Amino acid sequence: DIQMTQSPSSLSASVGDRVTITCQASQDISNYLNWYQQKPGKAPKLLIYDASNLETGVPSRFSGSGFGTDFTFTISSLQSEDIATYYCQHYHDLPPSFGGGTKVDIK
């Protein structure tokens, strides 16, 4: 099974800061990678699909990049409503699996 390693596990940043999260796959997954946002007490929400495509309706301050084994998720200017845990997820083969999550809060 493919393992997804996310870092950091948590971070604190100020409103307006640029925030970057990394995700590494244990083997080449091409760009079969999605990013989700989960707010406390809520279900996850799809933000980015195929590593770099912004889901419809998602603000443009969110972006993703990467290919192969190394991926990056960026919030260009952190807003208070972005407080959440973010997960990467591969779907290269079965089973799809998620990274351990990155909890983002406001400094």
Added chain:
Amino acid sequence: QVQLVQSGAEVKKPGASVKVSCKASGHTFTAYFIHWVRQAPGQGLEWMGWLNPSSGGTKSAQKFQGRVTLTRDTSISSAYMELSSLRSDDTAFYYCVRARLGGGPRYYFDSWGQGTLVTVSS
């Protein structure tokens, strides 16, 4: 709009079974696979399996094989996840998730149910 509405919270004793329902609306039920993902309180996300609502075909994670049963009732656009031989470490939120297809083998978890908390306790 697309909605997945799940059944309410359950409390079960170890060794029992639980069946969670997921009613879909806002899209053609048979056109999208339904996946099940669980999340222990304060923990990460774990994929359990998928159901093809059109054919009834299923695939489950090796970890759950023999314990999980995925079914559907197309007449009421509902999917079901039954987990048997429950243990305390099965305590989790269980989510049904719609998989939107991209080109070829690509798919994305684009709509999630609200989650059903299953608590296993003696």
